[in-house]
Amino acid sequence: MKLTLKEIPLDSPFALINEQNFPKAITYPCQLRISFDSTYFPVQAYLTSKYVDKGEIGLSESVIKRYGLLEGTEVDVQTRRTFDSVAHRLIIDKVKGNMLNKEDMDTITKGFMNAEISPSHSSAFLLSQHFTEFSLDEIEAMARSFADSGKIHDFSAPVFDKHSIGGVPGNKITLLIVPILAAAGLLIPKTSTYAITSASGTADTMSVLAPVELNADEVFDLVKKTKGCIVSGRDMGIAPVVDKIITEAAFPLGIDPESLFLAGILAKKLAMGVDFMCLDIPVGTGTKVDNEEDGRTLARLFVSLASRLGIKAEAGLTYANVPVGHSIGPALEAAEALDALAGKGPTSLVEKSCELAGIIFELAGMTGRGLGKPFAADILHSGKALKKMREIIEGQGGDPKISSDEIREKLVGKPVLSYQAPGDGWPHTWNNYALKEIARAAGAPGDRLAGIQILSKKESVRKGEEVFRVYASSDSALDEVRGLIAKLRPVIVESVLLERVA
Amino acid sequence: MKLTLKEIPLDSPFALINEQNFPKAITYPCQLRISFDSTYFPVQAYLTSKYVDKGEIGLSESVIKRYGLLEGTEVDVQTRRTFDSVAHRLIIDKVKGNMLNKEDMDTITKGFMNAEISPSHSSAFLLSQHFTEFSLDEIEAMARSFADSGKIHDFSAPVFDKHSIGGVPGNKITLLIVPILAAAGLLIPKTSTYAITSASGTADTMSVLAPVELNADEVFDLVKKTKGCIVSGRDMGIAPVVDKIITEAAFPLGIDPESLFLAGILAKKLAMGVDFMCLDIPVGTGTKVDNEEDGRTLARLFVSLASRLGIKAEAGLTYANVPVGHSIGPALEAAEALDALAGKGPTSLVEKSCELAGIIFELAGMTGRGLGKPFAADILHSGKALKKMREIIEGQGGDPKISSDEIREKLVGKPVLSYQAPGDGWPHTWNNYALKEIARAAGAPGDRLAGIQILSKKESVRKGEEVFRVYASSDSALDEVRGLIAKLRPVIVESVLLERVA
Known part of the structure; x- marks a missing residue:
């Protein structure tokens, strides 16, 4: 006025x-x-x-x-009529120790959707979750409220899902798991996000192979035919409040409380009508969970919450001290995924994908306990998964004949940095955080072609042999990459003799 | 740009x-x-x-x-170049459990002074104090940093002070204590605040008698002559960051963590060069501290922090289940203070003022332990305190001959509500919170003449006898007062027989 x-x-x-x-x-x-x-x-x-x-x-x-x-x-x-809002009062009551029920959570959710929560209060909502432990009842209520902030999709059939909490670079397993499951007839309308802090989100990687911006109708039509898809889902109205809260509260403070994180994931699964799912919890230095004990606690909490929400879930703690596969960055990861689907993938990527797909087969009752992984591996090795992936690519509007070579050809001419072994030895420690920062400095994920290709991940190397290669957007990006390599030491190549003390 | x-x-x-x-x-x-x-x-x-x-x-x-x-x-x-600031990082580190030292506090203080702290982060700074206990070292560092955000005044002589943490209505004791101490030769350049949530701050009440907006030079000149003053101090640059943090972080959330509150008070005392002080901690229902145990803990913490900062302090827990004196609101309180200085004050006001002034005389070594109160009472009853108050009023630019009658004459013609006893009995429970809200609804402290005059605080009354009277700014304010009286029940007048159960 x-x-x-x-x-x-x-x-x-x-x-x-x-x-x-x-x-x-x-x-x-x-x-x-x-x-x-x-x-x-x-x-x-x-x-x-x-x-x-x-x-x-x-x-x-x-x-x-x-x-x-x-x-x-x-x-x-x-x-913004903020300070007298009921949502504000509820948040302050929570700060002072009250419990929030579903109705309270609905009010807070509505407040965020209507942009009526002040930055102070969104911060208070976040910090109440950081400093105090929300009860299972509260997290459940939060997940349900968050889901109700958007559309609830009904695929009229059991829906399967796989979700990774992220944190490990090179984790392109969705591009293997979705076609493996879909090839076996399971319905997996997978929505994935773009990278926020990583070098490539699944949506970034998939976008190299096919458009990922499908709306709900298009997704419904597509999965009727293909059973699976890999889309961004941003036009599907899936628990939109989650992204609002993350953007308004969590990003500015760089804090991601467990209760918010869990409710956020589960809200999106509820919105997609997921019935069965496997949660991938990468455990390793430089990822979100750095020890198995914490991973196990998180896994149990997740499974228990999922069950309250009618989702049958199992979690897998996965080894994540090193990147998954040999590539980091959208195009390099997409190419590697295609190779893996064609039977030429690195062991770490193939193993992880089959383990997690196997868990879902077991949840679905398609195989007995312990038999899911070989079942998944059979589908992969038979070529059915690659065939299914090409159907999905075509269904999403991409070129079904796209090849990994074709993708890699596009890298020709990009500014490149080759990291060579400073001495004989082997790359015994990879630094996930450093690799992510370097790939981002190189231009990933904005530049789909930027990223890191690892040439020798574990094998012994001779002095001067190439250990990894960075493709960058520009010479100036490459300069930044050079600085980060010196500062962050992405890999340590050493011989057995670490040091001589006289 | x-x-x-x-x-x-x-x-x-x-x-x-x-x-x-x-x-x-x-x-x-x-x-x-x-x-x-x-x-x-x-x-x-x-x-x-x-x-x-x-x-x-x-x-x-x-x-x-x-x-x-x-x-x-x-x-x-x-x-605002906020999210990459060092101050932001320090706040987040604190949220994650780090300790803050003086240098860190200086950085955060500077961030607030330069308006570089985002609302999210100011909220996080506040909530880290709400959810976790700051160490004595941290509160001390905070008080010193806050003081350093403005001017440090040096009066070149021992400075005395009295501070009330507030919360009890009608607490006009500063208008008695300052002249009592100054009349005895103690230097007490008292700065007081305007009301924020109360019906009258000391600056509001004093402004009825004299201008309170003196700058530092004026205050220095004045106290050379009078030894005492009662000013707002807002132009003296006293720990300005405290008000910023309160306005930006504490008000929006309605949370006032103890560490911030203590550091804020002490910072202002450091800035005024206070050497000896008495802290008034009103204890009572509807005030800030509702039981003696909490009051005692707060008092010990305050005294210990003051000592670290070189201030010799003593705290007094004071009875606060009922208002101090019989008046609430700037003009009514100023008139009552003048009456009390003239020997015609209500017992609760005179007693409390002499007790606290007495503590300061003992701290100053002017009397032995237990002899401060009668010494203060002597000064009051001798008329020296009133004489000193008139000097102070004149020194601040007011009319030294102002009388309580003259002030009360100004009330004539204001819309009035008279609250009468609904039956025989006595007013056995006063509701501090309700009285404050009613006085504010009536127009206090904005309208200096609005407020509440209590006519029968404890004495037995007959049905229909006047218990209190409300002076309001307007008829519509009076309507609001009427609604609040019905809703909040500011006083319960009952006979010994509370209820008959058949």
Whole structure:
């Protein structure tokens, strides 16, 4: 609303506003934003029935001076009706130790969807989860509320899913697991995200092979034919509040509380109507979970929550001290996935994919316990998974004949850095964090062709032999890569004799 | 900076910005505000080296549509360089369990002073104090940093002080204690705040008798003559960061962590060069501390922190189940204070003032232990305190001859509500919270003349006899008062027989 500026005799950073300017009473300071010309500033406002009239906003001399304003100027004032909201009160009650039920969570969810939660309160919601442990009831309620923030899809048949909590570079297993399962007749309408902090999200990698931006109708039509797909799902309205909360609260603080993280995953599964799923928990230095004990606790919590939500889940702790496979970055990972589907993949990638697909076959009752993995491996080795993947690529609008060679040809001419062994030995320690940062500095995932190709992951090398190669977007990106390699030491190549002490 | 809008193919609430637009690299999402015409919106921005060019800002179609923008429009983009700041990192480290030292606190203080702390992070700073206990070292460091955010005043003589943590209505004791101490020759340049949530802060009450907006030079000149003053101190640059943190972080969330609260008080005392002080901790239902055990813990913590900062302090837990004296609201309280200085004050007010002034006389070594209170009472009863108060009023620019009658005459003609006893009995329970809310609804402290006069605080009353009277700013304020009285029950008047059960 347009209000006229009035100087008030208070040396305060806040504004005074006449209560008649508001349709309903606001008893708490409310957050306003005042704009004029091409600038603006935020200010806390208190209501008054006297000091300023209807149509006026009062600011102290110091505030007026600071922003170069003049008394009598008309400014635009906006409020988000935040500080008196029920959602805010619920968040503060939670901070003070109350429990939140489904109805409370619905109110908070609605607050986020309507952009009525102030940054202070979204931070408080996040930190209440960081500092205190949410109960299973609360996480369940949160997951259900989050799911209800968008569309709930019904595929009218059992839906299967695989989800990785992420953190390990090169984890392109979805591109193997989906076609393996779909080839066996299981329905797996897989939605995957773009990378946020990693070098390539599954949506980034898949986008090298086929469009991933399918809407709900297109996904429904597609999986009727193919049983599987790998899409971004961003147009499917899947628990949209989760991304809002992550963007508004978790990113700014760099904190990702377990309860939010679990509720977020499960909300999206509920929205997709998932009935059976396997959770991949990579365990390793530089990933999200660095020891098995923590991984086991997280796994049990997840399985138990999933069960409350009607999802039969099993989790797999997976070895993640090194990248999965030999490639990091969208194009390199897509090429490697195609190779693996054609029977030419690196052992770590094939093994992991078959283990997790196997768990899902067992959950589905298609094989007995312990027989899922060989069943998955059979499908992979028979070529059925590759055939299915080509169907999926075609169904999503890609070229079904795309080959890994064709993808790698596109890399020709890109600025390249070759990392050579400084001495005889073998690459005995890979640094996941460093590899991710280097791949991102090289330009991944924005530049689909940027990334890292590992040439010798475990095998012994001679001095000067190439250990890995970085494809970068530009020479300046390559300079940055060079700096990071020196600083972060992505790999340690050493002989058995580590050091001589005289 | 001015940037041109570009539509980006990402269904995201965030913006993309070319890293060349920034003088230094920002690796984390940073908060931007985009303004155009007379509106604006906040957005999280990620850096890119490719998707948008220098001079452009990328927004998704949905964001562009939501704000009615057009590709190619020039918008104004501002960043506060927040998310990569060291202060932010320190706050997050604290959230994750680190300890903060003086240097860290200085960085955070500087961040607040430079408006570089995002609302999310100010909330996190506050909540780290709510959810975890800060060590004495940390609170000490915080108090010193806060003090260093402004001017440190040196009065070149021992400085005495009294501070009430607030919460009890009618607490006009400063208007008695300051002249009592000053009359005995102690230096007490008292700064007091305006009300924030109460019906009258000491600065509000004193402003009825004299101007309180003195700058540092004026205060120094004045106390050379009078030894005492009662000013707002807002132009004295006393630990200004404290008010910033309270306004930006504590108010929006309605949370006031003990560590912040203690550091805030002590920082202001350090800034005023206080050597000896007495802390008034009102203990009672509806105040900040509702039981003696909590009061004692807080008192010990305060005294111990003060000692680390070179301040000799003693705390007094004071009875606060009922208001202090018989009046609530600036003018009514000022009149009552004058009466009390003239020997006609209510016992509760006179007793409390002499007790606390007595503690300070004992701290100053002017009397032996237990002899401070009668010494203070002698000064009060001798009329020396009233004489001193008139000197102070004159020194601050007020009329030294002002009388309580003169003040009360101004109330004539104001809308009044008289609360009468519903039956024979006595007012056995007063509700501090209700009284405060009623006085505020009546218009206090904004309307200096609005407030509550209690006519029968403890004495037995007959049905229909007046128990208290409310002076309001307007008839509509009086209507609100009426509603609150019905809802909050400020007083319970009952006979010995509470209820008959047949």
